[in-house]
Amino acid sequence: MSKKRGLSLEEKREQILQIFYESQDFFLLKELEKLGPKKGVISQSVKDVLQSLVDDDLVMKDKIGTSVYFWSLPSSAGNQLINTRTKLESELGKCRKRLSELTGQRDNLKKGREESDEREAALEELKAVELQHKKLKEELACYADNDPAALQKMKDATEVAHTAANRWTDNIFTLQQWCSTNFPQAKEQLEHMYKEVGITDDFEYLQ
Structure with a gap:
């Protein structure tokens, strides 16, 4: 045998309201908790149902x-x-009112955009210009390597890299000198270590 379905919140609200409408009297919470079960609303839920009715101004309290x-x-x-x-x-x-305003804006935007031979011709011309612009951009990209501004940018970057390389080379020579002065007995080990990291006899400043 299937279990009887409990009342929904809305159904509970209706039943509690019926208590008021049938009696047209004033009640304390504990009185409603006793009357609720007679309407199918368990006493434990009467308080919450009652509060929801108060929040919606369907039940007054004082x-x-x-x-x-x-x-x-x-x-x-x-x-x-x-x-x-x-x-x-x-x-x-x-x-x-908002719909009317939006409809008016739409109608205003349509003005001057009615379908006509002139409009179609203008759109076709616009498409042709956009296509030509795209082709010119693609062609210009092919000559980017010869762009004077791009070449100058590369030149400036090369100079920065050249200066940085010589600065680090100078730092390496300074470090080698310091090691030779402070660890003369480890000359062979240091030279071996230098070769392992790529510092050979032909290591020199960039010209």
Whole structure:
């Protein structure tokens, strides 16, 4: 036998509202928790369901002394529906206004773009110019190696690299001199180490 399905939140809300509508009386939370199960709403969930109704202004509450009372009349639900309808109508009006503005912008953009022989000819001419521009860019790229600006840039980069290479060469000679002065007994080992890293007898400054 299948297990009976529990009430959804909306169904629980409706049942709790029925308690108010049928009695048209004021209730404490503990009273509603006792009445809830008779409507299919377990006592443990009455508080949360009640709070959701309060948040939506379907149930009113007020503190009298040390007690908090809850109440709701059918007219409260009617007023809530009226307020919701008013809000939706306002939003609908804004959407219609925005639609009208966008439609006007679209119509303005269409002006001067109507289909005609002149427009078609202008578009064809534009395509031809764009194609010619693309071909010229491709042709220009073939001569990039002879571009004076590119050549000057390469020359400047070469000079920087040349200066840097000689500066490091000078640093290496300085380091070799320091090693020879401080470790004369390791001359053979140092020369062997130099050859291993590519510093041979023909190592010299770049001209």
